[in-house]
Amino acid sequence: MIRLTMNPGEDGDCLLLEYGDDTFIRRILVDGGRAGTYPRIKPALARLDGLIDLLVVTHVDQDHILGVLALMEDNDRTVEFGDVWFNGFDHLLETEGFGAQDGEKLTSALIAQKIAWNDAFGGMSVEVGRQLAWFDDGSTMEVLSPDRAQLERLVPDWVKECAKNGLIPGRDPQEIPAAPDFEHFGGVNIEQLAATPFDPDNSKTNLTSIGLLFEFEDKRLVLTGDADDRRLVASIRPRAEAAGGRLHIDVLKVAHHGSDHNLSKELLDLIDCDRYLISTSGARHAHPNEIAMARILQHGGPHKEIVFNYRDRAALWDVDSLKDRFGYTVTAPAQDAEDGFVTLEL
Numbered sequence: 001m002i003r004l005t006m007n008p009g010e011d012g013d014c015l016l017l018e019y020g021d022d023t024f025i026r027r028i029l030v031d032g033g034r035a036g037t038y039p040r041i042k043p044a045l046a047r048l049d050g051l052i053d054l055l056v057v058t059h060v061d062q063d064h065i066l067g068v069l070a071l072m073e074d075n076d077r078t079v080e081f082g083d084v085w086f087n088g089f090d091h092l093l094e095t096e097g098f099g100a101q102d103g104e105k106l107t108s109a110l111i112a113q114k115i116a117w118n119d120a121f122g123g124m125s126v127e128v129g130r131q132l133a134w135f136d137d138g139s140t141m142e143v144l145s146p147d148r149a150q151l152e153r154l155v156p157d158w159v160k161e162c163a164k165n166g167l168i169p170g171r172d173p174q175e176i177p178a179a180p181d182f183e184h185f186g187g188v189n190i191e192q193l194a195a196t197p198f199d200p201d202n203s204k205t206n207l208t209s210i211g212l213l214f215e216f217e218d219k220r221l222v223l224t225g226d227a228d229d230r231r232l233v234a235s236i237r238p239r240a241e242a243a244g245g246r247l248h249i250d251v252l253k254v255a256h257h258g259s260d261h262n263l264s265k266e267l268l269d270l271i272d273c274d275r276y277l278i279s280t281s282g283a284r285h286a287h288p289n290e291i292a293m294a295r296i297l298q299h300g301g302p303h304k305e306i307v308f309n310y311r312d313r314a315a316l317w318d319v320d321s322l323k324d325r326f327g328y329t330v331t332a333p334a335q336d337a338e339d340g341f342v343t344l345e346l
Contacts, residue, residue, distance in 0.1 A: 001018075001019060001020055001021065001025075001217075001345075002017070002018070002019045002216055002217065002219055002221075002345070002346040003017075003018040003019070003343060003344070003345055003346070004016070004017050004018075004221065004251065004277075004343070004344045004346065005018075005044075005341065005342070005343045005344075006277060006279050006307070006309035006340075006341065006342045006343075006344075007033065007037065007040070007041050007044075007309075007340065007341060008033065008037055008040050008041070008281075008309065008310075008338075008339065008340020008341060009031065009032070009033025009034065009037050009063065009064075009067065009279060009280075009281075009309075009340075010033055010034040010036060010037060010063065010280075010281045010283055010340075011034070011063050011257065011280050011281055011282065011283040011284050011285065011287065012031065012033040012034055012037070012061075012062075012063025012064050012066075012067075012257075012279075012280070013030065013031040013033060013058070013063070013064055013225060013253070013257075013279050014029075014030075014031050014032050014033035014037050014041065014067055014279075015029070015030040015031065015223065015253065015279065016028070016029050016030075016044075017029075017030065017214065017221070017223070019139060019216045019217075020137075024137060026053045026054075026135065026137065026139075027048060027051070027052045027053055027054075028052070028053060028054045028055075028056065028214075029052050029054070029055045029056070030056045030058065030212075030223055030225070031056070031057060031058055031064040031065070031067070031068065031225065032057075032064065032065065032066065032067025032068035032069075032070070032071055033063065033064070033066070033067040034062070034063055034066050034067055035066040035067060035069070035070050036067075037066075037067035037070075038067045038070035038071050038074070039070075040340065041067075042074070042077075045071075045077070045078060045079050046078045046079075048078075048079055050078060050079060050080060051079065051080055051081075051082060052079050052080070052081050052082070053081075053082040053083070053135075054081070054082060054083050054084075054085065054120075055068070055081045055083075055084045055085070055086075056084075056085045056086075056210060056212070056223075057084065057085070057086040057106065057210075058209045058210040058211075058225025058226065058227075059087075059205050059206065059208050059209040059210065059225055059226060060106075060158075060205055060208075061205050061206070061226065063284075064225065064226070065106060068106065069105050069106060069109070072105075072106065072109040072110075072113070073109070080115075081115055081116065082116065083116045083117070083118070083119045083120055084110060084115055084116060084117050084118070085118055085120070085121075085126045085210060086106060086110070086117065086118070086126075087118075087125050087126055087127075087146075087151060087208060087210070088106070088107045088110075088117075089107070089155075089158055089159075091118070091124065091125035091126070091151065092125070092151045092152060092154055092155050092158060092208070093152070093155060119133075120132055120133045120134065121133075125148075125151060126143060126210050127143060127146055127147055127148055127151060128143055128144065128145060128146065128147045128148075128231070128235060129143075129147070130143060138216060138217070139214065139215060139216035140214070140215045140216075141212060141213070141214050141215075142212065142213040142235075143210065143211070143212060144211035144212060144213055144222070144224075144227065144231070144232055144235040144236065145209060145210065145211035145224075145227040145228055145231040145232060145235065146207060146208045146209065146210065146211075146227070146228070146231060147231060150207040150208055150228065150231065151208050153204055153207060153208075154204045154205060154207070154208050157204050157205075190294045190297050190298055190322070190325075190326065191294075191298060193290055193291050193294035193295075194265070194291070194294040194295045194297070194298035194299060196260065196291045196294075198229075198260075198264040198265065198266070199260070199261055200228065200229055200230055200261055200262075200264075201226070201228060201229070201256060201259065201261035201262050203226070205226075206226040206227070206228065206256060206262070207228045207231075209224070209225035209226040209227040209228070209255075210225055210227070211223065211224045211225060211227035211231070211232055211235070211255070212224075213235075213236075219250045219251075219346050220247070220248065220249045220250050220251075221249070221250060221251040221252075221253075221346075222236075222249055222251070222252045222253065222271075223253045224252070224253050224254070224255035224256075224262075225255065225256075226255055226256040226257075226259075226262065227255050227256075227262070228262070229255065229261075229262050229263060229264045229266075229267055230264075232255070232267055233264070233266050233267050233270065236267070236270050236271065237270055240270040240271065246269075246270060246271060246272040247270060247271050247272070248271075248272045248273075249271045249272065249273045249274070250273075250274050250275065250346055251273075251274070251275045251277060251344070251346070252271065252273045252275070252276050252277065253277040253279060254276050254277060254278055254279075254288070254292070254296070256287070257278065257279055257280035257285075257287035257288060258278045258280065258287045258288020258289055258292045258293060259285070259287055259288075259289055259292060260289040260290075260291035260292040260295070262292070263292045263295055263296070264295070265295055265299050268295060268296070268299040268300055269299065272301060273300060273301060273304065274301075274303075274304065274305060275304070275305045275306075275307055275344070276296050276300060276304060276305070276306045276307065277307045277309075278306065278307065278308045278309075278313060279309055280309075280310065280313060281310045281313070281340070282310065282312065282313050287313075288313065293317060296328075297322065297326040297328065298326065300328075301327075302327045303327050303328075304327065304328045304329075305328065305329045305330075305331055306328055306329070306330055306331070307330075307331045307332070307342055307344065308330070308331070308332040308342070309332070309333065309339075309340055309341065309342045310332070310333070310339055310340060311332050311333055311335070311339055313332075314330050314331075314332030315332075317330060318330040318332070
């Protein structure tokens, strides 16, 4: 059994992965979305058996970390954590111990509450090539990003922002752009958009985002956060070549909510993917970007499902002419369901 729930992270991510069989079940929570996410998912967390085996905080942008901070600050929370994967300041430097510069809120909460932190890595950073102690339950987990150089590149900005605010902020809130209307998409030239030269994301926080490859019962899920496309390509290419050119993936959580700076044709050419997950309300940056979506339509395989956890984001692409032409289906919350939640059974 593998169950993946996309929770209402607003413009961010909050994913709950559950897997197991008749003898066990494990739960992995990846990111917490915005601060408003936690009150919405708290009832669902209360229905769990009290333990989340692993909490992954992919990076420190606010649309991924604020919901985690709200959870940590809740004295009445009903769940505990077996381990937390999060690269704090000292992990960027690969030093030992925690000094004065670690005053940011999640570091303080993990230490104060004595929560296991990167135990699977011996307390060291979560990064490509690091030895990982994982559950002996038939599943595997591999770190696809970040690498050591990407972590170290964030250090000066982390120091500056900690001094200013006590927490690395995400991108400054912007006026929400108007969403393109149906007529605009009806006239879109998908091939032309898909051929747009790739301009990679250079956000220093996104470059440190943890990306993971999870496997269980012959299913593969790639959970990317806002990971760097170039780092993902470098990590996936050897597996793809060993598989004959393309690595079959059951689920790809599209990096950075469908930004065109985080999804290249090069990556899509390395995978044979069944489901593409777009986790965002579209607030602040109007994700998913139409160039990224065009790349999925054009290069994402002849038969694919695109899953959105917000209805209005799906509506822009739930167009019969496009679906028939590019071989895809659209899944999104039903009109009578609470927006922001989608659960997949694999």
